[in-house]
Amino acid sequence: MIKVGIIGSTGYVGAELTRLLSHHSEVEIMFLDSRSYASMEYSRVYPSLRGSVEKECTSINLDEDLENIDVLFCALPHGLSQAAVKKIVEKGKKVIDLSADFRLKDVDVYESWYGVKHEARDQLSGAVYGLSEIYPEEIAKAQLIANPGCxxxxxxxxxxxxxxxxxxxxxxxxxxxxxxxxxxxxxxxxxxxxxxxxxxxxxxxxxxxxxxxxxxxxxxxxxxxxxxxxxxxxxxxxxxxxxxxxxxxxxxxxxxxxxxxxxxxxxxxxxxxxxxxxxxxxxxxxxxxxxxxxxxxxxxxxxxxxxxxxxxxxLVKGAAGQAVQNMNLMFGFNTDEGLQHAPIWP
Amino acid sequence: MIKVGIIGSTGYVGAELTRLLSHHSEVEIMFLDSRSYASMEYSRVYPSLRGSVEKECTSINLDEDLENIDVLFCALPHGLSQAAVKKIVEKGKKVIDLSADFRLKDVDVYESWYGVKHEARDQLSGAVYGLSEIYPEEIAKAQLIANPGCxxxxxxxxxxxxxxxxxxxxxxxxxxxxxxxxxxxxxxxxxxxxxxxxxxxxxxxxxxxxxxxxxxxxxxxxxxxxxxxxxxxxxxxxxxxxxxxxxxxxxxxxxxxxxxxxxxxxxxxxxxxxxxxxxxxxxxxxxxxxxxxxxxxxxxxxxxxxxxxxxxxxLVKGAAGQAVQNMNLMFGFNTDEGLQHAPIWP
Amino acid sequence: MIKVGIIGSTGYVGAELTRLLSHHSEVEIMFLDSRSYASMEYSRVYPSLRGSVEKECTSINLDEDLENIDVLFCALPHGLSQAAVKKIVEKGKKVIDLSADFRLKDVDVYESWYGVKHEARDQLSGAVYGLSEIYPEEIAKAQLIANPGCxxxxxxxxxxxxxxxxxxxxxxxxxxxxxxxxxxxxxxxxxxxxxxxxxxxxxxxxxxxxxxxxxxxxxxxxxxxxxxxxxxxxxxxxxxxxxxxxxxxxxxxxxxxxxxxxxxxxxxxxxxxxxxxxxxxxxxxxxxxxxxxxxxxxxxxxxxxxxxxxxxxxLVKGAAGQAVQNMNLMFGFNTDEGLQHAPIWP
Amino acid sequence: MIKVGIIGSTGYVGAELTRLLSHHSEVEIMFLDSRSYASMEYSRVYPSLRGSVEKECTSINLDEDLENIDVLFCALPHGLSQAAVKKIVEKGKKVIDLSADFRLKDVDVYESWYGVKHEARDQLSGAVYGLSEIYPEEIAKAQLIANPGCxxxxxxxxxxxxxxxxxxxxxxxxxxxxxxxxxxxxxxxxxxxxxxxxxxxxxxxxxxxxxxxxxxxxxxxxxxxxxxxxxxxxxxxxxxxxxxxxxxxxxxxxxxxxxxxxxxxxxxxxxxxxxxxxxxxxxxxxxxxxxxxxxxxxxxxxxxxxxxxxxxxxLVKGAAGQAVQNMNLMFGFNTDEGLQHAPIWP
Missing domain, CATH: 3.30.360.10 (Dihydrodipicolinate Reductase; domain 2)
Structure with a gap:
């Protein structure tokens, strides 16, 4: 069992991460960070998860709350998770960032297309682009995964x-x-x-x-x-x-x-x-x-x-599912752990 | 591991049964009966299940194909599964019928509301109405379950x-x-x-x-x-x-x-x-x-x-999911086996 | 030809009013008021109306802009059009208010259910509830119509x-x-x-x-x-x-x-x-x-x-269409003028 | 006022033709042909048109019913209206065919892509491709219009x-x-x-x-x-x-x-x-x-x-609307007669 935290857990990508990880046999969710819904029951924000996720949303403290986890998922829009990524990398822990912040190897290209300054340039070079089927070995050894866009x-x-x-x-x-x-x-x-x-x-x-x-x-x-x-x-x-x-x-x-x-x-x-x-x-x-x-x-x-x-x-292969697949690679779990369910039709 | 067969497997209820049972840890699917799609790959009828269900649809022979199974699911419209139910009950095996045919204890009421003659009257009295949370003991002991309507x-x-x-x-x-x-x-x-x-x-x-x-x-x-x-x-x-x-x-x-x-x-x-x-x-x-x-x-x-x-x-609690829940009760499996996945939102 | 103005023209009810009135043979639209989109082309807010409505949105001045119109439509949420209604009634002109503000004859009931103070109490007693088929004579003589809710x-x-x-x-x-x-x-x-x-x-x-x-x-x-x-x-x-x-x-x-x-x-x-x-x-x-x-x-x-x-x-009979029907009654036009088009199927 | 008939009036294209023509100021609908719904009230097939279209569906007789009309609209799938088109052309009347049958000038290309034999080859050469804005003069003079595909x-x-x-x-x-x-x-x-x-x-x-x-x-x-x-x-x-x-x-x-x-x-x-x-x-x-x-x-x-x-x-510019526009060109009506209504948003 590893301990995970999710930043930005109440957006749709965060919710899909929460749904998948709540059924993952090797994972314990430590916190569900959300600024908008802090101290509200998560299952009031996503009533679908009542009974599966019994946890309050929290607005985490980067200094304290990152101590107890093995891997952090960041599911915030671009530009908002750089501080958290920086912090957790410095702590020597693993992080999977689902924003665009660490996908582009050329920081100038990032700044020009996204129109913001990059505040965690030092972490960029170590980031591995998490296209699971293409870069499985690199992902397995990575500390920081830039999870691909949908x-x-x-x-x-x-x-x-x-x-x-x-x-x-x-x-x-x-x-x-x-x-x-x-x-x-x-x-x-x-x-x-x-x-x-x-x-x-x-x-x-x-x-x-x-x-x-x-x-x-x-x-x-x-x-x-x-x-x-x-x-x-x-x-x-x-x-x-x-x-x-x-x-x-x-x-x-x-x-x-x-x-x-x-x-x-x-x-x-x-x-x-x-x-x-x-x-x-x-x-x-x-x-x-x-x-x-x-x-x-x-x-x-x-x-x-x-x-x-x-x-x-x-939301799955294009975001949260691939992130879980990458976590599986990083921690040596079965590739499809937590992802075995068949598609829904109709 | 028990062996199951599904009659009427290519309707939406049959497909939901197939999806759920394909992930059930105690179940092996023996046949997927379908008149309309006989000898077509099931995953061409439901491409969602490619990789999960690798089986051809078959039009089963009631005399032979029922021998090898422990329980039969009938997912046909009313009036069409009575012969199969009769046959399997006579063989002393279990059956879960998802049509309306065995839900009404009064056969006259059935014939008047459904406008057809009932051809398996002898089986009616032994049928248990499969409302899982209300009749769990009766279901556990039943041979024939009339699975409730949605x-x-x-x-x-x-x-x-x-x-x-x-x-x-x-x-x-x-x-x-x-x-x-x-x-x-x-x-x-x-x-x-x-x-x-x-x-x-x-x-x-x-x-x-x-x-x-x-x-x-x-x-x-x-x-x-x-x-x-x-x-x-x-x-x-x-x-x-x-x-x-x-x-x-x-x-x-x-x-x-x-x-x-x-x-x-x-x-x-x-x-x-x-x-x-x-x-x-x-x-x-x-x-x-x-x-x-x-x-x-x-x-x-x-x-x-x-x-x-x-x-x-x-399609789940209103049909296939409750049928699986009933099967779990009948065979002493965990109630939620095969049904643990959380709802999908959004 | 009469001259009309619409306050709150860029909400969905306002847009439906604009669509209907732009095809009304007896009507000229004088202004399309909108705070959110002031000085934007209306057909950029509703590209469907390009070619039908060539007018900029304006944020109107209650003192000046009401002078040139024969009837005002107010399509704002409750509480926001009372000042405009008051003003136009004082000017002796007609007004059709599509909010809830003038529907309830008992102001206490209004204030208790809507949780706001009513700022145009004097106008309340003269308001006619615009249920077109039930109160046609009252509507024909009214100065202020409280258009019914959907x-x-x-x-x-x-x-x-x-x-x-x-x-x-x-x-x-x-x-x-x-x-x-x-x-x-x-x-x-x-x-x-x-x-x-x-x-x-x-x-x-x-x-x-x-x-x-x-x-x-x-x-x-x-x-x-x-x-x-x-x-x-x-x-x-x-x-x-x-x-x-x-x-x-x-x-x-x-x-x-x-x-x-x-x-x-x-x-x-x-x-x-x-x-x-x-x-x-x-x-x-x-x-x-x-x-x-x-x-x-x-x-x-x-x-x-x-x-x-x-x-x-x-949006039509439940709001804008009934408002136009009421305008037709008030000005003696054919009841169905501007409203003759058949429903869209499929 | 001209007299029109519609063959295949109960498909979606036929229904859209019926809706548009029922509001056209220069048109009287003489018959609404439909094999599937013959002798049923049209407004039971399309309850939206109750009050606008009070006519029974009929299965027309090509010899008699084409006599009283000025223009025929054919809204059947390809291959099914050739006999009617042939007949009406021989009678010297106008016809707008909304199928693919008269669009392709090369009959071999038609037969190869559509996999059927063309039974009205003689009419092909006289057909005008009814792309209204591109061929307005040809359309104005045409007897047979092949209305373009969507x-x-x-x-x-x-x-x-x-x-x-x-x-x-x-x-x-x-x-x-x-x-x-x-x-x-x-x-x-x-x-x-x-x-x-x-x-x-x-x-x-x-x-x-x-x-x-x-x-x-x-x-x-x-x-x-x-x-x-x-x-x-x-x-x-x-x-x-x-x-x-x-x-x-x-x-x-x-x-x-x-x-x-x-x-x-x-x-x-x-x-x-x-x-x-x-x-x-x-x-x-x-x-x-x-x-x-x-x-x-x-x-x-x-x-x-x-x-x-x-x-x-x-269904409109891609079928029925363009057909009405072509009819307007053929009979010298205003181009937008019957087509003035603005789009519906939302």
Missing amino acids: YPTSILLPLYPLLKEDVIDTDSIIIDAKSGVSGAGRAPSDTNLYPQCNENIKAYSIGSHRHTPEIEQELTIAAGKELKIQFTPHLTPMTRGILSVIYISNKKGTTYQQMKDVYEKYYGDQKFIRLLEENEYPQTKAVYASNYCDISFKIDDRTQNIIIVSAIDN | YPTSILLPLYPLLKEDVIDTDSIIIDAKSGVSGAGRAPSDTNLYPQCNENIKAYSIGSHRHTPEIEQELTIAAGKELKIQFTPHLTPMTRGILSVIYISNKKGTTYQQMKDVYEKYYGDQKFIRLLEENEYPQTKAVYASNYCDISFKIDDRTQNIIIVSAIDN | YPTSILLPLYPLLKEDVIDTDSIIIDAKSGVSGAGRAPSDTNLYPQCNENIKAYSIGSHRHTPEIEQELTIAAGKELKIQFTPHLTPMTRGILSVIYISNKKGTTYQQMKDVYEKYYGDQKFIRLLEENEYPQTKAVYASNYCDISFKIDDRTQNIIIVSAIDN | YPTSILLPLYPLLKEDVIDTDSIIIDAKSGVSGAGRAPSDTNLYPQCNENIKAYSIGSHRHTPEIEQELTIAAGKELKIQFTPHLTPMTRGILSVIYISNKKGTTYQQMKDVYEKYYGDQKFIRLLEENEYPQTKAVYASNYCDISFKIDDRTQNIIIVSAIDN
């Missing part, structure tokens, strides 16, 4: 192996991704109101979404050369799920079997990556509330394009 | 104790219940089409829904005298969940504390019944994809009425 | 005639009403977030909703004696619509034909009230984006209850 | 002018389109069930959707040379709306102003095309239940791509 996870898992194995062109990657509204968090705003989202789909931040440099950084590593992507996210009238459709000009004349072989090589043994049969395509319902990433693809001979489709649950 | 479960759990303890009036019970669309099953019809249901709520079968005699039968047992209820179900634009609001004239002058005491007496030790605090009310999201039934109530001093609210997931 | 409209239209004609019991009225989320307005809060509302239904303010005294006031007038109702509103996962189901013990032994006759007498000539055939029931989709109120009912001989169902669009 | 409308309106004016590359057009479920019609199937669609988004018919040759035919005409597109449609959890996002490599170095000028030239005077401001993007709610097509675009200097976004209501 869109990046849905995009990097299908693209990384193809670029690493050099079977696709790097110049023409277009990504059209659709996310459920929970990706916008629980902080109320005009954007995530029911009547604004229901019966409505819209693209946003076209060519300028903050996940762009994160995606490009990792694809550049995979390809061994710099590349740029075209990325269009959408707000879709559903609570959970990301569907990413990726278009690549098939300049290399890659065949279906070649692509399949690459995926088998990278993911054949990976429980959470499901490669679908030819002509079957991912849908978000098939991964609902689970840690799966479903992937399939088509080589369109008529147009000479490759089309790849992936689906994840943005 | 609406009845959401209504009987809050009402049974109150009538048994004689703290509410029997003459004025009005039930206004709202169900998600999955209650209408996966067979396509104009009623459960997305564009017909979305952005729409409607009442249906007012005063004539087939669950009425089932509810009245059990309430009559509880009260020790015949009673009638007013029951209005609604089709609500959501996939899962039933919210039942029950109105009773408080002619007995029952107090909040008296009601609370009754509930504590019956459900204080029951894991799957959650009694909410005063002025907190159930909502379907709080029980999503779980086996919980949330209950709370108000004594309205201004109007002299009692208002009770309950929420369940119609 | 729930009250859906409840009073079916109940008023029955009480007035003394065909139903007054002691046992129970109302279970389901509203879409737009009823909560466009001000962001945890309550109306997409992920909190979607796949969720809940009852709220059980026995304590602020529309209760408004409903009771008008039913008391109809019945000629004081009465109390049991009222339970629900938040339903849809944008628009209210479905009200009303239960009454049929102590008077009223027949289907008697009820039907009463409705025919009151509403036979009313375009916006549609009485459905026996065994057909209202659904919110059938009135979507229209000014209709659909009504039907059942006499349940088995239980001796009367069940009445009504459906409206909360 | 996806093609949302794609051709933004692309046609750019190709015609030669400001974009023809080799790299990728279209990622998202449609509401009403596009799948009212015939019940597993695909359009509420529980299958809700909380789910999926791509389908990747690279093989039947609207592909229709889109390519018209773009080829515009470009003056053959071209191919990559087209991915999605089923989105909403009832109405299509959002199309189009990606083109900006090989010609076209500027924002050049694109804008082209759009202004073609659509500056067109009421139903709304060009949004820079950095504002279409969303389906902004065109809900209206005949608008909203368009905007971005030149991404970072990636050298052009991204164009368009939104329509699939």
